[in-house]
Amino acid sequence: VGFSIAPRLNACGRLADASLAVRLLLAESPGEAQELADQIEKLNNERKDLTQATMQAAEAQIKSRGYQKEATLTLYDPAWHEGVMGLVANKIVEKYHKPTLMLTKNEAGLVKGSGRSSQGFNLFNALKPFEGKSITQFGGHDFACGLSTTEENLNQLRRDFNQSYKAGEKAPEKVQEYDGTISPLDVDLTSVYDLAQAGPFGTDNPQPVFLLDRPQISNFRPMRKGCSFMVGPVRAVDFDHGLNQTVLPYLRQMLVKLASNTFKGKTNVQFRIVDLHYGQSLYAPAARIVDFRGQENLLGFADKYLLFDERNLSQAMNHFGITKEQISLAKDNEDLSQQVVSVLDVPANEAQLNFVLAKPYRQLYLRFQLDQLPGETLPSRGNFGLVWQYFLAHPGLKPNDYMQAAGQLGMDPDSIMFILRVFFTLDFVKMEEDRLLPKPSPTKKSLDDSAYYRSVKAEYAFANKLRTISSDELIRYASGLANGGLQNVN
Structure with a gap:
């Protein structure tokens, strides 16, 4: 009922008229x-296609705008279908582990949508x-909500x-209980x-x-939407955790549900990965230095997690689910001798990197995942x-007001702020009170005339x-x- 019948009945109200489902049940x-069926x-089927397309568009928005x-994630596109906002919000939470609002504009011009959270x-x-402030109407419970707002209040x-989220007592934690060991x-x-x-279970x-x-894992097989492998004599299937051959040696425990699977007329027991x-x-072998750059699901099994930039602290805690006490800042020069350390972010330059590499760690995991760069690539x-x-078309606004044009300009807000800072260092703009204004008759200059631009450009090159x-x-x-040095490594 939960996975086959209910979604079909539910699709009626999402995309057409719920009375279709009632008429079917009373036929x-x-x-x-x-x-009617x-x-x-x-x-x-239309609902599934819409959900997939909207999910792809939402992920593209997260990536392109640096969200x-x-x-938290607040995603908006007036072209999205209101009927799948809750479904996609749930998928975004499952993938990114962030409380999410999915919003679109209805035919009446009202911005509406759904929110989802986690434990x-x-x-x-x-x-x-x-x-009554940034939200017009609102209702829901601990893990889900419906809401409406206006385009003017989106930012x-x-x-x-x-x-x-930041004001909360703690970040969302993923807690999975189990009933026994088998x-x-x-x-x-x-x-x-x-x-x-x-049963029935619910x-x-x-x-x-x-x-x-x-x-003990063997016979690993990638599938279109996951993978399967043998655990002893039992086949296990996984659809949600991005398992691959590289991470298998680091897999220490699995939480599973028991199921049966029939293939070619033969039924066997099966593990479903939870x-x-x-x-x-x-x-x-326990190598002293381990490259974990490409492993989204592996953090490194460290005594301490190292950051070069203190501004990455909250993101490290939220993204990886680690505590502040587990994190060490490179600038504090804490004695981590003979400890297992995982490097989470990108150093600003080779000197910072060499300073950390020179320490006598017992083991070092290299991630280089976080940074404070304004986007994935240097703005063109x-x-x-x-x-x-x-x-020039909107002079005299506050810096944050220009960042609100991110969607209109097809850029992420951090890139817009970076560009405005470069303009300021080139003496193209000036700040009067808290508003930006163009300088009269500015001298023509190259972007490379800005020391700030050159510095960030070098950081991009080094991070890449x-x-x-x-x-x-x-x-x-x-x-x-x-x-x-690193620059001579090809």
């Missing part, structure tokens, strides 16, 4: 029921104070939502059938979850031209080098075997 002849199946650095962050309590709502040798189809007697009667400790816990590999000269034309050189080259340099 008195097979012919009438079939006709065909209509509903078509709506459900991955935010504590540890009460969405209702966070947003209720803004009703204020985004700021309010972020601030509500061995793959102890389960068979009888186990599945016996457990089913405790919100108030969840399906039992079991822990597999130090699973959650995964990683740890130091029991099989791979075309971006500078767009912001300059917008600035760290993130793109091969693993062998990175380890060779980090181990002190490269002559002439």
